[in-house]
Amino acid sequence: MKKMIIGNQAVAYGALSAGIDIATGYPGTPSSEALTELFNFSQKNDPSPYVEWSVNEKVAFEVATGAAWTGKRAITTMKMSGCNVASDSILSVAYSGTRGGLVIYIADDPGAEAGMPEQDTRLFALQAGLPLLEASTPQSAYKLTRFSFELSEKTELPVILRLVTSVSHAQEMVEGDYSYNRLDREASFERDIFKYTKAGSAICVGQHETLLLRLKQAERIVADRRINRLNCRNCSDSTGFSVVSSGSLIPYVNEELMNFEDVPHLALESIYPLDENIVIKMLKKSERVLILEELEPVVEIMIRSLANKLGWCGTILGKMDGLLPRTGKYEREVILKGLEALVRGNRKRKKHENEPIVETPSIGFSEITGNKQNRNDLPPVSIKHPITFCAGCPHRGTFMALVRAIKRNRMDRNKIIVTGDIGCTILGMNPPFNSCWTEVSMGSSIGLAQGFVRGGIREPVVATIGDSTFFHAGMPPLINAVQHRTGFLLIIMDNGWTCMTGFQPNPGTEERFQGANTRQVDISRLVQAMGIDDLQVINPFDQEHSEEVLSQALLARGVRVVIARKECAITVARRGEVESVCVVDPELCNFCKRCLRETGCQALFVSDYEDREIVKIDTDQCNGCTLCITSCPTDAISTGKIK
Amino acid sequence: MLTNIFISGLGGQGVVTLANLIAQCASEHGLKVSVFNSRGMAQRGGRVTSEIRISDNKNFIYGARISSGQADILLGMEIGESINSISYLKELGTAxxxxxxxxxSEMILKKEAYPSQKETSELFLKKTKNLFFVDNPVSPYNIFLLGVFVLLIPLIDKELTFLTQSEVEKSILTIIKRETELSLKTFRQGYEYGAKLAESL
Incomplete structure (x- = not known):
């Protein structure tokens, strides 16, 4: 059966086809749709695997591991930053190994299209000593997901499955069985402290030795199953060049090589451990090798060291010689630059040896590069549409009230440090609020704020965080503040969902939206139990009260927590529960633009009325939050007109 | 045959739906098609783009991304975002x-100038003469633009002639679940507008 799906969904269907019993994860672009697909499947089908959005990636990985240790197949999904959170447990479990197939799906983001560091999970695989597979297309993501369970069970190692944004979000027809092949395994677990604990150096070193043996075994299995391909249609006529590409670049390299039948192409979908046999086969045919991979020179380091071990004395072109960049997504231009260098070097060599210059059949490269995109034709103007809070977003109200409270206290906005955190709440850094000063990692707003206080900042310090981020990694730093009596103001914006990544449920989501057999965790009871000095709850659409509460909380001492509680406007709108929208009376609008200046709401736009300009509201976008009403000095805006 | 179509616009304009409608037609026609949407900021007023690659080569797997300077066709749903996407358009491609x-609103408050149609044309004309401007579009814009585009196809790209009025209407009926009638009506309005645009050439 064929369906038009994205790479992330292909991972989900590959896992269902492999008969998983458990799937866990934490949302993070560009990985989220994998678990979303599994979650939706589990809500609609019986039998289905157990699927949960866990509180964070470390917990998600541990839940999956426990299930895999009972012999079941399990997958856990995350973005690359999540791998950092889970890494403590991943490294330990790597040494212990697994029984049932355990697959860690991680999406990397060369080019940082979704934000956060451009880190390369392939390097983490080397650190953890775990096999890493990388799919080149959604179709290969489906096949490789199935294979990763097999590889995991044969080697007794967790397997990392890596996709990059260009594949995880690419949509194409994928052939698959689109059904759940339940395995019906009995759960069992035997006590084996040599395998499942780290008590004592003998145990730990022994586990390390086992891990290395298992990696060797993984290399053999990958070679037997021909996961990596040396593509060459006419290799007997070899010119002495070869190209190696890793994962997502494979189809783009194939596309450029389409007209050049004589260039062997080693396409790697199993990245670590290096499939040495096939690399040796390629090296033997080649004098010059070009290695194409995005981000870090991971394959290049491994191939260079293998070449060195073999005493191979050809030339390797890649990143380590400075030819190709270590940053960003590779466009066609970069691939052509590499191929051009590969061919050009060949001609030079022939000349040097005083041989007649042989026009290689690959001459077409320069024809193509002659046409290449001229970097100078980038547009002379660039229009920035700043991303801001959605129309009706309660966070807009919280930041408006914070700006107003600072002003009311006659404090200098340029001196009030506001730490930001991951998720929608960070949009408070953009105009018109310009509030957040920092963004580091999940939960870091709370730890950083304490550092600013301990560093000696005299003005009040404010930390801002969303509900899901607070559950994920915000609780330990808050406990730290209580224990050490480090006073600051923490604003938790609780909109009931994990929104930036596509509205996944979190522990604070109402039970009726979470699926069967769940329980909502109340942040206000949680922080009170931690022993904070003061707690206030505000409705950010009640600006008068919110401003009052925040202005007092700014001036108070101790660990103060303000919870700004209102459900996400988009989830409300999607349920069709928006009751009214805001409208402008054109007669009353004097075009002072205070609403634009204070709210920055995208539902507001400038329009002509008779012979003058006024602000109008796009009723398709407006979700009736009424914040613009609090900005209008002439009472020109009111609620009305039901959608 | 390989045709690269790059669509750009803003969150809420229906860029992704437009891409899906074209992809559905290509797929129904037995062509290989891939779509890459970057829509992370779709709800938040940010830039949304869609990259469509259509080929008739059954035995070749293309990657889903379009590199700079490789789009045969650029469909722009907003002036600023069209300008931001100009680097994707091929020399002599069609926009x-x-x-x-x-x-x-920041630009409104700071009274910064936004590019006019004339300035935008001048920028594009440096790269291609195949430029079509659609004035006074009707909402939903994505469907209106599709109507204009489908009529212009015989003038633009012979390989896309599978995108006929009736085929696109079929895919609207399959894909658009809400206000389908309005979409069909808007599509026809776009198509008629396209006819006028073609006549004026």
Missing amino acids: VILDYSFIP
Whole structure:
């Protein structure tokens, strides 16, 4: 059966086809749709695997591991930053190994299209000593997901499955069985402290030795199953060049090589451990090798060291010689630059040896590069549409009230440090609020704020965080503040969902939206139990009260927590529960633009009325939050007109 | 045959739906098609783009991304975002651009100038003479633009002639679940507008 799906969904269907019993994860672009697909499947089908959005990636990985240790197949999904959170447990479990197939799906983001560091999970695989597979297309993501369970069970190692944004979000027809092949395994677990604990150096070193043996075994299995391909249609006529590409670049390299039948192409979908046999086969045919991979020179380091071990004395072109960049997504231009260098070097060599210059059949490269995109034709103007809070977003109200409270206290906005955190709440850094000063990692707003206080900042310090981020990694730093009596103001914006990544449920989501057999965790009871000095709850659409509460909380001492509680406007709108929208009376609008200046709401736009300009509201976008009403000095805006 | 179509616009304009409608037609026609949407900021007024690659080579797997300078066709749903996407357009490629501007409130407050249709044309004409501007679009813009585009196809790209009025209407009926009638009506309005645009050439 064929369906038009994205790479992330292909991972989900590959896992269902492999008969998983458990799937866990934490949302993070560009990985989220994998678990979303599994979650939706589990809500609609019986039998289905157990699927949960866990509180964070470390917990998600541990839940999956426990299930895999009972012999079941399990997958856990995350973005690359999540791998950092889970890494403590991943490294330990790597040494212990697994029984049932355990697959860690991680999406990397060369080019940082979704934000956060451009880190390369392939390097983490080397650190953890775990096999890493990388799919080149959604179709290969489906096949490789199935294979990763097999590889995991044969080697007794967790397997990392890596996709990059260009594949995880690419949509194409994928052939698959689109059904759940339940395995019906009995759960069992035997006590084996040599395998499942780290008590004592003998145990730990022994586990390390086992891990290395298992990696060797993984290399053999990958070679037997021909996961990596040396593509060459006419290799007997070899010119002495070869190209190696890793994962997502494979189809783009194939596309450029389409007209050049004589260039062997080693396409790697199993990245670590290096499939040495096939690399040796390629090296033997080649004098010059070009290695194409995005981000870090991971394959290049491994191939260079293998070449060195073999005493191979050809030339390797890649990143380590400075030819190709270590940053960003590779466009066609970069691939052509590499191929051009590969061919050009060949001609030079022939000349040097005083041989007649042989026009290689690959001459077409320069024809193509002659046409290449001229970097100078980038547009002379660039229009920035700043991303801001959605129309009706309660966070807009919280930041408006914070700006107003600072002003009311006659404090200098340029001196009030506001730490930001991951998720929608960070949009408070953009105009018109310009509030957040920092963004580091999940939960870091709370730890950083304490550092600013301990560093000696005299003005009040404010930390801002969303509900899901607070559950994920915000609780330990808050406990730290209580224990050490480090006073600051923490604003938790609780909109009931994990929104930036596509509205996944979190522990604070109402039970009726979470699926069967769940329980909502109340942040206000949680922080009170931690022993904070003061707690206030505000409705950010009640600006008068919110401003009052925040202005007092700014001036108070101790660990103060303000919870700004209102459900996400988009989830409300999607349920069709928006009751009214805001409208402008054109007669009353004097075009002072205070609403634009204070709210920055995208539902507001400038329009002509008779012979003058006024602000109008796009009723398709407006979700009736009424914040613009609090900005209008002439009472020109009111609620009305039901959608 | 390989055709690269790059669509750009803003969150809420229906860029992704437009891409899906074209992809559905290509797929129904037995062609290989891939779509890459970057829509992370779709709800938040940010830039949304869609990359469509259509080929008739059954035995070749293309990657889903379009590199700079490789788009045969650029469909622009907003002036600023069309300008931001100009680097994707091939030399002598075709651009069909809606004359619609969404000016960020920061720019309104700072009284910064937003590019006019004339300035935008001048920028594009440096790269291609195949430029079509769509004035006074009708909502939903994505469907209106599709109507204009489908009529212009015989003038633009012979390989896309599978995108006929009736085929696209079929895919609207399959894909658009809400206000389908309005979409069909808007599509026809776009198509008629395209006919006038073609006549004026």
